[in-house]
Amino acid sequence: MSTISKENYLKTIFIHNNTGETACTSKVAHKLSVSNAAISDMAKKLSQEGLISYKKYRGMELTAEGEKIALRVLRRHRLWESFLIKALGMSWGEVHDEAERLEHHSSDSLIDKIDEYLSFPDFDPHGEPIPKKNGTLPKTPKSISLNEVQIGNTYQIIRVNDQNSELMKYLTKNNLFLNTKLQVIDKLLFDNSVIVKINGKKIFLSEKISSSIFVKFLK
Amino acid sequence: MSTISKENYLKTIFIHNNTGETACTSKVAHKLSVSNAAISDMAKKLSQEGLISYKKYRGMELTAEGEKIALRVLRRHRLWESFLIKALGMSWGEVHDEAERLEHHSSDSLIDKIDEYLSFPDFDPHGEPIPKKNGTLPKTPKSISLNEVQIGNTYQIIRVNDQNSELMKYLTKNNLFLNTKLQVIDKLLFDNSVIVKINGKKIFLSEKISSSIFVKFLK
DNA sequence: CTATAAAGTTAAGCAGGCTTAACTTTGCTC
């Protein structure tokens, strides 16, 4: 049986796998705010159910079956976020936590109605691809993190990491939105922070923040 | 702490209390699809938390504190139902089960946004009053059950009991909506069923169904 | 007033999803 907890484990493992790495115990534990022991425990169960492949001390990877569930949860999450912003005028910073709960408590029929309401979008308001009903994931345009940009160039924000409500609120407060254009003024090597100019205004971005913002090169 | 399970117990007790009776173990158990033992168990806990008053073998009644929580859940449920119908075009029969889950997983802020979207309605699509943010309940117009009507008279449906998705689907299929006008053709005393005419068409309604439909006298 | 059925309660136990504490494995440094 796929419970709320299991859905969250699978979703988190998917996101880790998706960056190329096998999901390791402590990272998943940190993300889910549970102990490492809880991960080992659940890894056994998910493995037995055929949802992940798991070798002790070697991290976790989703099976096709597990990925299917993860994508279904991700679809729900991203559609809910999109819907709450579009239909109810909620803000970037509010919707993540809300969607984090709603994603586990909506019927397929409801999710499909939301999808239809939004005209079957490919991307959510953070620029993340929304898994389709059939399980496919729209192709994400190439992007680099704001950590890796070059001084003097101009870029456009095409994706932000939707992992943290506080971060979202901070971005909103500083006029950092999807599609915002920015010029790189300076990079401070000793702390990996970046200084950018948006609409003529200089903004300082710490490594933590800039690494959550993904851009494409403009000029 | 108020958990999902406790919210459901309180909501169910409220609905029973609201009809005038103290909520008895077996009725609440039946409604929640759990054993009587589970009710006794939970009654102790809710009582200890000051949410209900409970004397063994004597049923349960909400305290002011418990009623506050119950009304908050009811508000969420009825606003969600209204919203799903209005914003997403879902049907009477679909929304109950959906709202039954969503009511436990929405922030106050989200619920208030839904309330605003709907222009702060007093009644939901079943004619049930929607508790206000401040905990007050809009006054319900006087109504009688379709069981108690008199042959020959004409009535208008002003409320239906939203307890069962299957019932809702049945009503929809038979053109029984809120505000529908109907004429009472006959009542069969031996099984308490009723025969009514709607738009010139005769419809047979069993006791179970007619007792869930509430009407006001027209002529 | 008593017998009895119905309703309610208690006790023991289970499953899920955690925790902490103790232990094991890994992999890196020297």
Added chain:
DNA sequence: GAGCAAAGTTAAGCCTGCTTAACTTTATAG
């Protein structure tokens, strides 16, 4: 390749919300 810190695992146990089975209370019929 020995030693050690970090990462991971196991074991025991807790809490919630249920279950079933056995028992108690209540209400009612005669």
